[in-house]
Amino acid sequence: MAEPQQDMREKPAVRIQSHKENDFTEVELDRQELSYQNLLKVSCCELRINPEQVEKIRKLPNTLLRKVGFTSF
Template identity: 80%
Template sequence: GAPTLSCSNSLPDEHKRGPNPQPPTDPGGAQPEDTRDFELVLKVRIQSPRENDFIEVELNRGELSYQNLLEVSCSELGIEPEQVKTIRKLPNTLLRKDKDIRRLRDFQEIELILMKHGSSELVEYTPSLTEKPCYNSNAAKLTY
């Protein structure tokens, strides 16, 4: 019985060895498709005159919702969801509801438009408002 046992033992080993060289090539091709089935990859950025780089975020395809997109994007970008006024699919489409999110495709570009008071724009505007009267008064003093 020993020879047949060794033969039957070597056969499964050969079967194991046979497929093993192939899976590194097969799953290499199959794995991205697998993750594509489960995850939607989007390119997200904050609307800003200075910053126009995107980051890639992954959303679970089973949980494609406006709220989920908002939460994942905000956590990746380090901002609060309350700061976001609207979400735009570039170049010019506003995302408003879950159905809009489910229509998104991989690597689409998404832009978060922030509330004005949550951004530095307000800070940039106020000094210019206070500077103008100063300049005017200085000019007035200089003329006298």
């Protein structure tokens, strides 16, 4: 019998800190394309913000993933 296929997607939840809307938005990322830059790009697209507005990305509970410097898209 074949093994069940594992989900090949990550589904992090993102939101903007100190924003009037505190709800999280779930985004989907392929595990093969899982990178900081791709997380930043997809998250900004979903949240309708410019990547230059992002100062840092944290994972709960408040763990800094990486400080964002100048990036070009």
